[in-house]
Amino acid sequence: MSAFGRDWTEARGLAPLIAALGPGNARYVGGAVRDTLLALPVKDIDIATVLPPREVMRRCKAAGIKTIPTGIDHGTVTALVDGRGIEITTLRRDVATDGRRATIAFSDDWREDAARRDFTINALYADPDSGTISDYFGGQADLAARCVRFIGDPAERIREDHLRILRYFRFQARFGSLPADAASEQACADLAATLKGLSRERIAMEMMNLLALPDPAPTIARMAALGVLAVILPEADPAPLAALVAAEAREGAAPDPLRRLASLLPCDRAAAEQVAARLRLSGAQKKRLALAAGRGEAQRDPRALAYRIGIEAARDRLLLSGLSTAPLAGWQPPVLPLKGGEIVARGVKAGPEVARILHAVEQRWVDEGFPGAARVNELLGAELGNAG
Template sequence: MRNLLPPAPWTRRASISALVQALDPAEEGNCRFVGGAVRDTLLGLPVKDIDMATRLLPEETMARLQAAGIKAVPTGLAHGTVTAVLADGPVEITTLRKDVETDGRHAVVEFAQDWQDDAARRDFTINALYADPRTLQVHDWFGGLDDLKARRVRFIGDAEQRIREDYLRILRYFRFQARFGSIPADAEAEAAVSALAAGLKGLSRERIAGELLNLLGLPDPAPTIARMAELGVLAQVLPEADPAPLAALVAAEVREGVAGDAVRRMAAILPADPATAEQVAARLRLSTAQRKRMASAAGRSADASTDPRAMVYRIGREEALDRLLLTNRATAALQGWEPPRFPLKGGDVVARGVSAGPDVARTLRRVEDGWIAAGFDDAAIPALLDQALAQLTA
């Protein structure tokens, strides 16, 4: 792994150069790129978010940005974070910090001037890489470059101590292991996450859900989820979960050319029981839309032989796709197909002599069921209506 950051497109943006000039006009080394942008650029991966660290206090950061005409938003002044709003995307700028107290959920920090102090409080070595914005030199105090080369996810310093500072790092470890790690995994890291897994119970459900969904949204989380189960971690956050079905779902998504989806994958490792899915979704405080999808996916065993297009018509494309993939069925019938409108109206039924009321609704349902069974054939409507009317008078 080179000690220079490759000159990726984001490093050459005019807006980034202007930002660096605003923060460090005298070239005193007041700011550096840090974290994911550095890590992913070294790996040749696309960069989504750009973060910077600075020795400037947040008020000074704000003042310098505003003096340069750059919009500055105090997104987390208490934690030293200011967001620079640039034309091609925001950049978060955080003052160097060091931990003075932690309780496993929150850390009390104070601002610092030493880059290594700031690096030492981060979670993994591969996330503690800093790059000079002018020279692109990479600064690495904890072997992160070697770990990137080895595809090794390793805690900085003592793994158990890092976890006790914030138990969410257990789930972050598995997410990074799924994305960047190799097999076998770092033995010290695995021993620590297994030993301290019970600490996850003290975290907010929202934080747990966010990390789980981020993990499940990765290209192939199945081996990692299985390893979480083996190490006793999965049971702490999803005691209902069985990791076994996840690999089959991922394989089905790949086979059908369907993008992997975190909610669908969470449904895969839960029992096919709507009540259980609802309980888990509520416990994790998922959104209303996510809860509905989870409950729908949990009903997948009820329609193993239902025509895919009929399923889309009745429950929606996304929900139908979930059920098809979860039951390892083909989705080709849905490609380029849009559900048609049911052509019969209540007025058409009334015109045939049916009084307005329940009989009209009952007739429409019968005709619609027949129309769906006939492959949405509008030509079948007259005969289906005759049959439904005959049933009313029978």
């Protein structure tokens, strides 16, 4: 084997799988090849093969390798190697597409399979034995130039799968440089309206993947300038995102896609909840977006804020407001050392008055920076005196 991919192929025990598929029948493809050439960590490994899926399963079974027919109708079988899933997909060509799904036919032509992929940098194949790279559309040159470019006619590629518009911007944010490929950008702008036909879940997934990258702000701004962002997120203002990215870096906060989505939205709880519902976000995500929308309120003591709305939500608001999160480092909200029963024991009849007194003491306790039980007892005595 050549130096290409030796570390990750040997570490993941792929040799028996490649041997089972047979000489010349399989090549690594896509992200694993691209990331290896860029000296980046390899996460998912995909294999392309000339063998039909049932033959893949037969050969793997004979070699003692378990397989799962995860997408057998579309040519994909997942082989379990050392506890990891490796997708093996038969070479394909598109028979018909509608912008959301494709009808495919199996093929034995590597170039034909490459031609149906999205970007040149994703259409790279590596022979597992020799390490030879098969590059049919200039993907290696585009990698070197940091150019994200559709294979063939960009508009045709997008009409095959409308989600490729958002994938283009995600790959541009991760691998591209400026100026971007003009033809690719123009096609995304011209066909932006086709995104309306996609499921909200698919849009949310791509947007979250984009926003999770180290610095998506320039790309999000470009999406806005091209009219793409307004189609999927008409409420969005891209300007605050750059400030948030800078604040995260300054405070040592990891990139957080949901917090970054919040930065794009107005300081309006109802608007945040509407976006969450439209993107089919979870209940927890919806609540977090809604809390982040309150960043327009005066952010006084960070710990008081965290006690009231939670550590995560407080950190979101502080970062979105450009404020320091240092007061929250290693801090956990304390528990008020006072129970309703103690108030009843002091002669207050159980009921709404107990709740009112408890709340009043708690508010003063928070305002004073969470003092100990002795001070809480003093605060209770003062409140009972006022009540009397």
